[in-house]
Amino acid sequence: MKLKSLKLILAAAVLSFSTAPAFSAGSSVPLQDAQVNLDNKLSLARGAKFYANYCMGCHSLKFSRYNRVAADIGLEEEDIKSIIFTRNEDNEINKTGALMENTIPTKDAARWFGTAPPDLSLIARSRGGGDWIYSYMKSFYRDDSRPFGVNNTVFENVGMPHVLLELQGMQELEVHDDGKGHVTKTLKLVEPGKMSVAEYDQVARDLTNFLVYVAEPAQLHRTFYGVLTLLFLFVLFIFSYLLKKEFWKDIH
Numbered sequence: 001m002k003l004k005s006l007k008l009i010l011a012a013a014v015l016s017f018s019t020a021p022a023f024s025a026g027s028s029v030p031l032q033d034a035q036v037n038l039d040n041k042l043s044l045a046r047g048a049k050f051y052a053n054y055c056m057g058c059h060s061l062k063f064s065r066y067n068r069v070a071a072d073i074g075l076e077e078e079d080i081k082s083i084i085f086t087r088n089e090d091n092e093i094n095k096t097g098a099l100m101e102n103t104i105p106t107k108d109a110a111r112w113f114g115t116a117p118p119d120l121s122l123i124a125r126s127r128g129g130g131d132w133i134y135s136y137m138k139s140f141y142r143d144d145s146r147p148f149g150v151n152n153t154v155f156e157n158v159g160m161p162h163v164l165l166e167l168q169g170m171q172e173l174e175v176h177d178d179g180k181g182h183v184t185k186t187l188k189l190v191e192p193g194k195m196s197v198a199e200y201d202q203v204a205r206d207l208t209n210f211l212v213y214v215a216e217p218a219q220l221h222r223t224f225y226g227v228l229t230l231l232f233l234f235v236l237f238i239f240s241y242l243l244k245k246e247f248w249k250d251i252h
């Protein structure tokens with residue numbers, strides 16, 4: 001009887017964990033599922049290009065080198081060269097072995113945006129996975145009281161401008177209050193951008209995929225090494241068993 005009730009409690013606990021929607025810190029907005037898929041190399045490659053074009057002006061990835069990223073996600077030499085905009089001390093465009101640094105000086109950036117744009121190498125880990133990043137990229141809305149005319153439901157009073165405005169278009173916030181203290185926030189696209197909603201979702205997903213990969217590049221190879229290790233242990237087991245038989249054969 002006791003065991004049965006214990007099992008029930010455990011089952012309830014597991015269920016409540018798995019069905020509870022994830023919420024962004026300090027906000028009542030549920031996060032959206034980024035459907036991170038690191039096997040999708042095309043998505044990673046698109047994400048890297050979007051990142052170089054739209055984000056790297058402000059955000060560095062200071063633990064990554066262009067050539068390592070290229071090799072990991074299958075970008076061609078030419079592709080990787082086309083996304084290098086930073087220059088070395090001799091004012092030449094950096095080589096593919098360079099670190100992925102940003103182009104604006106941190107001091108100026110801190111003055112312009114109120115906060116320096118952080119390095120995003122580990123953002124997927126510090127924000128607990130891709131869902132936060134994905135939701136953040138989709139949650140900018142018009143707010144004329146903010147310096148850049150936008151706010152974000154996932155990151156309130158954010159210092160970052162909506163850099164993908166031309167792609168996504170402008171959203172507006174609609175707040176519904178049911179009078180019982182339950183407030184829901186929804187975003188409505190009021191001025192469409194160059195892309196359809198589905199196309200923009202894909203951009204946000206590609207960027208998220210890329211940032212999840214960057215936060216731990218070894219993820220791409222981890223399963224391979226896991227299988228290799230299991231195979232090794234299996235072979236070792238056969239030899240250990242044979243050895244054991246050999247050692248014990250006179251005793252039985």
Ligand code: HEC
Pocket residue numbers: 050051054055056057058059113115116117118120123127133136157158159160161163164207
């Ligand atoms: C014009 C400069 C600029 C560009 C370009 C830019 N950002 Fe930002 N970003 C910022 C600033 C400034 C912050 C810090 C906001 C704050 O703390 O209020 C920020 C914050 C962020 C954060 C949250 C970091 C945290 O502390 O949790 C993420 C994620 C992010 N940016 C992603 C991106 C992505 C992805 C792109 C490209 C699509 C991008 N940013 C392009 C300036 C920029």
